[in-house]
Amino acid sequence: MNKQKILLEPILPATKQEIQQLILGLLTPEEGVSLKIGNEKVYLPPSLCELLIQAAEIMADGKAVSLLPVSQTLSIEEAANFLNVSKSFLSKLLEEGKIPYSKMGVKKQINLSDLMAYKKQRDAERRELMIELAQFSQEEELHEKNINS
Structure with a gap:
């Protein structure tokens, strides 16, 4: 095994x-x-x-836990589940070169470490966008208060 x-x-x-x-x-x-x-x-x-x-x-919290070595390779389905995206969306990311992969025959394999790096980058970009959105919202709120004053 x-x-x-x-x-x-x-x-x-x-x-x-x-x-x-x-x-x-x-x-x-x-x-x-x-x-x-x-x-x-x-x-x-x-x-x-x-x-x-x-x-x-x-x-x-009632959730299940899985433990994987960072060197683990995942199938398209496993990788899509890890990222919580569809298999077709993940395939698009792979074809665009956003996540490296290798082929085992006709099947694509993704290293867990590459998947984790992508997820970390994606999460950082999302956090930055949320901060920008919050700042924009606050600026708009101030702008509306100034107009209504």
Whole structure:
């Protein structure tokens, strides 16, 4: 079983109280955590604690969680689901060169790292547009107040 090629099934949410206990009682992201499993002691570094806390918080909200390595390649359908767009819209982005891809036979494969980079850029552009829209709205509001005064 090649872990690089498998999309993990979502971890279904447990009860909110159980997850909150996990977050509050077990994990300290600043220092990491030492666990004893059987006779073996295992250290979880701060970065892994933070990942577990984030996953637990998402699960506490009743959402499922999937964990993928950054080196994972995704199909068109998986990538479209990741971006929450249609397959045809994603195909257009690929053909326009906005997201790199490779071909495996006739099927297109997208690296998760490339998808994450695109999403980060898209989200930053959206935030900037929202800021501009908010500023424009405030300016229009001031302009209307001046006209009505």
